Amino acid sequence: MTQPNRLSGGRIDTGTALTFSFDGVDYQGHPGDTLASALLANGVRLMGRSFKYHRPRGPLTSGSEEPNALVQLRTGARQEPNTRATTAELFDGLTAASQNRWPSLRFDALAINDRFSNFLTAGFYYKTFMWPATFWEKLYEPVIRRAAGLGSLTLQEDPDVYDKGFRHCDLLVIGSGPAGLSAALTAGRAGADVILVEEDFLFGGRLNAETYGLTDTSTQGWVAMVMSELESLPNVRCMSRTTLYGVFDHGIYGALERVSDHVAVPADGKPRQILWRIYARRAVLCAGAIERPIAFENNDRPGIMMAGAMRAYANRWAVTPARTVAVFTNNDDGHRTAVDLMAKGVGVAAVIDTREDAPKIAGCEILAGAQVIDTSGRLGLSSIKVRRADGKVQTISCGALGVSGGWNPNVHLTCHQRGRPVWNEAIAAFVPGGDGPPGLGVAGAANGAFSTAAALASGSTQALAALDDIGIKGRAIDLPRAEDAPLRISAYWHVPGGKGRGWLDQQNDVTVKDVKLAHQENFRSVEHLKRYTTLGMATDQGKTSNMGGLAIMAELTGKPIPEVGTTIYRPPYVPVAIAALGGRARGAHFHPTRKTPSHDWAAQRGATFVETGNWLRAQWFPVAGETSWRESVDREVRAVRGSVGVCDVTTLGKIDIQGTDGAVFLNRVYANAFAKLAVGKTRYGLMLREDGIAMDDGTTARLAEDHFVMTTTTANALAVYRHLEFARQCLWPDLDVQLISTTEAWAQYAVAGPNSRAVLHKIVDPEFSIDNESFPFMACGEITVCGGLRARLFRISFSGELAFEIAVPTRYGDALMRRIMDAGEEFNICPYGTEALGVMRIEKGHAAGNELNGTTTALNLGMGRMVSKKKDSIGSTASEREGLNRPDALRLVGIKPTDSSAKITAGAHLMNSEGPVDAAHDQGYVTSAAYSPVLNSAIGLAFLKDGANRMGETMRLVSPVTNDNTTVEVVSAHFVDPEGGRLRA
């Protein structure tokens, strides 16, 4: 296969052919090519369609700022939309397809939009599609949505992995053009830890694309020499294919390394990309400049591109978009394109220069004081129409046109902390304003120093200044001699006159006319312009388009450009795959999974597990023959209430509290009294937030005069610990009290049921008596079990039965569980899960997470009297506010359906038995519901207005969202053993 537009030279390996396909047609390119350069080499200029008018488009640039040549890369689950052909590195077998066209790129049905462009001007949609109102969702919007969008997602799961990494350095150098190389070399030689990141797969930046550069030595040779030295320095890390995408606070930089995007499939064990967080003491931005277009009629045809890009294609990739080209410029840099292309044997039909005093080029026609006023060629440029200085219009045949409206320093990253660039008249461009992120210096073209010599010098100077800042002494390095031509430019933004459209934002199809319309309709502030016309809102964030729009608005308002303003850029510098930002936190690894020590034991028993925060807890333990979870749960409840059961309660938060002021401390953090808790006793504690709302509840045991053990709910373990540390360090810093979370240190099991003592007798070492007299309800103690293993025993009960909780060091949890099961065999001990636990606590009217929902008070929970008024505890003062103490305040009650076969829906609302059913007549709501196998009925806990005084009342329970409607009776929340005889047995 021939590559008709391939030239000689370049930084590609012509010895190796790579086969790739675009829209189903096979082509060949070479290592070192991008998809765009390889397509151009094959004579393909048409690579995409624009967003709104579906105009045919080819590459405008040769870099990541590309707005036009976006393709779908790869196929199947690895298909990625909107990949810039200009940065996609060619590999053998690469498959790409054009996007946003139907049925094909050459014949796109929606190109009809272009015919109606007069109707589809900026903001036209705000003025129509309003009648009838329902037609928006049904008709207009679906049509618009289908037409909109660029590439497609396959909706398959991405098979690749993405890693995250962290690196630290003294100096981060962003970009490896002349400024970046000189900065990195200066800092590297000074011994500083340096990271050099380069977006491209080649180091060297613009030096790879230019024939001018160093004057006394080979440019490529110098780049190779510097890179070889940098790579040999142990204190320097050079990262290519790595884009610095964001600058965050305090020297934290986000970078994306494309590890495997240049190969068909990531190598074994390799991620596709790595998201780096780089902690840099200082950084130098050496990101170069981005060339900007000039707007003129039909300036968007395939073949029309930035002059600098045309030169880069020729010099670096040995490609020309056409055999005859022309150049349209307002500055000297454009002339370099003509010179370089002529040197490569490409015909340059003319250089059209807007300046009357344009310089001359030997062997090339220069049309000074002229403008391109229109172009032709349906799917690619065939000719341009030029208005010469003398006013005569001339048509010039050419297949490509290089355009240069000057260069904009690449200030993007300096804006990430809302720094604002300032106008520099000499180069007719915005430069960094000095209010960029602290610690980020700017060198080279990014700072408006456009010549190679200036870039080299400023890179070194900036590096030295940065090092000096952090106390590292460096020395200026010898820099090679380089061209130092001033940028001679005469600002020129758009060619006036004519009736057609001149494009500013090529992707979003924003034209000069749109800006004029925005001005006419008073959308004149930069932000209004942007939002009304969508200028700069495309995937390039307006890198090539914002400046032109701004300049035209300045012209229309009669203000100088800096007075019109500038829009700032936001992260990321170039779009970043969402998967890369997600890293490995996907699927089952989204959050860590916490397992209790007896998890494997439970799994062996066939337990069903449920997520409780990050914990996995056994929900129930089905046995053979059981067909529904209810059967299992009912059996477990009956077993506990009838004989004995065991439940893993390791996940409860456990906080060890020591110190002589432990009791004082607890007395302040719990609403109820704790000062006089005796050693060897446990007490229920209700903890309030300072605003008087219940925060958490649990028990605290006093193991010794100065040693307490607190339990918290599983869900609130972290928050309670944080809260206690706040109280300890910030409120009462001199109390003698120490805290540590021991949640992970102890495995804990509830052994509950009338035979629980009998089971534990076989476990607890004989020297510890656990009979009712020596170890009564709410007793606690440090004991040993199984012949000397240290343990803690608490006689507390969530189920309402005679019950114990026994804790052993975590590593013995599994063994203890197995031992308890063995010991309980003769009593048919039954392991039970969180469901049975929940049923039994509802039967007992114990509050849990559903009741402690962040809005309930002690009063609501029926514990109003527990809140001691005689002491200062957190929340006691605020809990006295009137709104929290209304006579009809919600109270926790039990409810039972009058028809025992009816069910109760948690979340249903209570209504009076007569009267309207609406929010105004709402009486309360059900927090928890369960089926009680003991009562053979559904039961529920509810918050009911003035509930304490409504026992026996019949009410309607409504749940319109689940279509439930039940009649219930209000009863005490203590359904089972209200006197508490069982737990004291």
Add this chain to the structure above:
Amino acid sequence: MRYSGLRVIKEALTGHRGWKPAWRNPEPQKDYDFVIIGAGGHGLATAYYLARHYGKKRIAVLEKGWIGGGNVGRNTTIVRSNYLLDGNEPFYEYSLKLWEGLEQELNYNAMVSQRGILNLIHNDAQRDAFIRRGNAMILNGADAEMLSVDQIRREYPFLNFDNARFPITGGLAQRRGGTVRHDAVAWGYARAADSLGVDIIQNCEVTGFRIENGTCKGVETARGFIGAGKVASCVAGSSSHLMAKANMRLPIESTVLQAFVSEGLKPVMPGVLTFGAGHFYCSQSDKGGLVFGGDPDRYNTYAQRGNLPAIEDVCESGMALVPAIGRARLLRIWGGNVDMSMDGSPIIDRTDIGGLYFNGGWCYGGFKATPASGMCYAHLLATDTPHEVAQAYRFDRFRRGNMIDEKGMGPQPNAH
């Protein structure tokens, strides 16, 4: 001038010469009956309803920057009324009803798109809470629907149903929820208010209040003193900063909520989706970008930008729920300053200073409230009594213990 399809056609055929400015650039007058500070969505809506529905004249809206430059121009465009508590739900449902007729009322297509919102459920406690909420919505006259996993699969087949750390067990849907083109809301209100004679004055920062004997007489601005019968602060995001000039301390802290948009994609996401086991919500704009967000950055800030932990957290959650978006690229991140109030609910109330009114504390949910906030604030300004659906939004609710705490997080603003 009235907008219509015919008008668009006529202008297209006559070179678009007839389009008039959407609003004037008036010079500020010496004094007004009403001075509203802040030309964001709420301020502009207030001005519009004050003029249109309460028949008031001599109204100015003063704006530090440009029309719609506050949070109405930097949000994730979601509208819904899926609230739980009595203090909130009637207000947000009223707002949703106003959205439903907004475009015809304003003669401006703000692209109110009721494609539905779906809150996913991942555990039983969450289900209980969402049933309670769904019931509260219906009992307040809104719509709500519990969806099964199968129903969700049909609408969102690409979610992670089979390999999730926190499996989806159902969802609460509000079909009338959806999105609105945010900027267009500001522009629509601005244009409509302007056409009723409201002076919208851009680049006119309020630098202080003139308060004499406990009564506010007007405001000092970058363009001189402007007298006012009533002054109405409406600058959510900057409320504390502004009201400090009247020596007021507010029950508000400011933080930043970051939001995200992907590159344009062909349609995949039918409605608005929220993850119940992580910090992620997402919709797809008409232009094709996935618009998504998560939780605020948590620390106090006015910087209008955030940091990596929140960004990565949102994308991790997004990948956990919708792994199919992995190869789409994040295009832009922005941040909005949000007034986080002490119970997560807003304030529309008089202040202790005569003639000075306050509207703020919208947390990160102010966009959906725009029409009702404007109407209720206009009602308060016009009548000096709270609007029926905004009666709970009072300053004194914290003193009295009448908090409206949807999330149950207490007086810790960054947790709401």
Add this chain to the structure above:
Amino acid sequence: MIIHHPLLGPRDAQEFTFLGAATLIERPDWQAEDAQEQFHDYLHLRDNPAGEHRELWFHETGDRSWLVVTRNTLTHEITNVEMARDVARQKGRSK
């Protein structure tokens, strides 16, 4: 962001949990005449400055210290980090 922990040196702010204004240290006296009013203000009213802000951060995944960080809410620049316990003592808090 990076917080320079007085004991541990520079740490990524991601290790910390933010609470709010450092005025939360100044918990009112429950027996004061106007305790209700004081608690109202303490709990709910904030300066919320656009500028220098003293605030509480908890080293949740670190040494569990509460820190008082002085940070500019416009620029995020941190100018001082103190142990909250020391600040509490300076404010006269003790047992």
